[in-house]
Amino acid sequence: MKIAGIMAGASHYVRAAARGGMGAVLGSKNLKAIVVRGTQRPQYADKNAFRAEVKSQNADIKVHAAGLAELGTAGGAETAEWYGDMPLKNWSAGSWDGVKKVTGSVLYDAFKTRDTFCFACPIGCGKEVEVPDGKYQTPRGEGVEYETVSGFGGMAQVDDVAAVTLASSLCNRFGLDTISTSSAIAFAMEAFEKGIISRADTGGLDLTFGNADAMLAMIEKIAFRQDAGDALADGVRAAAHRWGNGAEAFAIHVKGMEIPYHDPRAFISMAVNYATANRGACHLESLSYWNGYGVPLPELGYTEPVPPHESTPAQAKLAVDYQDYMGAFNPLGLCKFIVKGHAQPRDVVALVNHALGWQWTSEELMATGARLFRLKRRINLRYGISAADDTLPVRLLTEPRPDGHAAGTLPQLDALLVEYYRLRGWDTNGTPTD
Ligand code: SF4
Structure with missing residues (x-):
């Protein structure tokens, strides 16, 4: 089935690479399971500095992500x-x-x-x-x-x-x-x-x-x-x-993927993200709703929530910034919840540099996230997905929530996408230029 995920773990402990039908891909190859056994420890460019950095960051993360520790x-x-x-x-x-x-x-x-x-x-x-x-x-x-x-x-x-x-x-x-x-x-x-x-x-x-x-x-x-x-x-x-x-x-x-459970009528930046995310409606490609919940990202200029119900250019920028930042997390194999623990790009860069002996900067991390996002966009274009697919279901564009805190708000998606393509440096058809 196309909604099959890949389950990872052992015994009672299971994590799911759930989205986008990756389990269907394995299933189509008759691949049931992959078993991995490690026998070596990873090498670090500067182990002591890496450990000290982890210790220091963990102290902050534990404080700011205490809610996740308590109740998941x-x-x-x-x-x-x-x-x-x-x-x-x-x-x-x-x-x-x-x-x-x-x-x-x-x-x-x-x-x-x-x-x-x-x-x-x-x-x-x-x-x-x-x-x-x-x-x-x-x-x-x-x-x-x-x-x-x-x-x-x-x-x-x-x-x-x-x-x-x-x-x-x-x-x-x-x-x-x-x-x-x-x-x-x-x-x-x-x-x-x-x-x-x-x-x-x-x-x-x-x-x-x-x-x-x-x-x-x-x-x-x-x-x-x-x-x-x-x-x-x-x-x-x-x-x-x-x-x-x-x-x-x-x-x-x-784009055929069911929308995850963060309503773009409550946090408008998510409308931009869902419409443009490369694997279809994907919250993990941006997670910009965290801004609406008050998670700060001061290194990128976010100390306060962007007013969440207004379809302003700032919402398109919020989506771009989070897509670029989050775009660096998957290839690094890091858990995004450290961002809930207030990890900034400079914190991630410090870990990478101590581990690998690089001289990476926050700007390079963000640029890498942007490049990866653009590369995936290019692949999608090659397979026939275009700006016409950068949209939301009619219900989320025309039917406001009838009551509650987000009642009455709708994303003005067309205008938001114009700003989004401009910020990305893409043409008006949403195609990356050279
Ligand atoms: S690494 Fe992330 S998903 Fe795993 S237990 Fe920690 S916070 Fe949760």
Whole structure:
């Protein structure tokens, strides 16, 4: 299926390279697993200086990312709902009381068995969970991230925290991207309520918003390509195309990838980012919504949030700056949560220089991120993706959230893209010049 991810880890500890269908690529090659065993230690250009730098940065990161250490990403669910950042009911609602029942504090009070850390991490945002008994029992496994709470909670309108935990567990065990899977199910719930699909398509399931049992059954149907799950396994764009009857209007994706759970109507820079991100709607290519939450990035000039509801040129610049900064993280193999811990480009550069003996500067790091972004853009253009694909679903351009903190705001995307292409030095068709 096209919404398959790659699961990494061992035993109960799982991290997911979930997005963009990379699991489908491996699956298409009949590649089931890769096992890695290391026997050597990495060499450092200046080990003592590297260690001292890590120690110093870790002290700051631990202070500023303490919330992630305590309750993981799911700890931010209630705040996200308040900001209007969490999408609800397939992006059609503005607020949701149910978030209080599924947010990180409730989830981990009930089901956490221990904290988990990626190798050498100073934060430890991972939470191992187990639902020990009851209707929605799970084996011990990786915790439930913010995106997963938003998808199987807010998007599907399910406020049973055990059911949301089981949904997460099923996706991890089947190797499914929880964002795309929950998005596909919320899309199918709307299609069901609108009469575009019926019980004949769902295998008898009453696939209405809030029906936890139907949601869980549909995850299995997607994994095994049964009934409506066969169409949903290829994502909402493919399912909408197959079902027709107006379903395209509420299939929420960009370039075929389901939009992650940070509403561009709450943080307008994310509208620019989703429209231009190279692998389709991807929050990780920018993460500029963190600016709206007050995460400072003073080295790039961000000490205060850019007013988040206004489609100003500053929003396009925010998207460019974060895309360039984040563009350096993946090739370095660093966790982006150190930015929540207030790591600036100069901090990343210091680590690289001590490790590799380079004389890198912040400007060179940002320029490298920009070059990588542009290279990916070039590859996309070669495969026929163009500025015409730099857009958002109609719902997010024409239907404001009806209530809540972000009520009434919509991104003025055309004007934002003109500014974005100008800042990037691309032509008016969004094509990088020499
Ligand atoms: S490296 Fe990042 S994802 Fe892994 S536990 Fe630490 S903060 Fe979380």
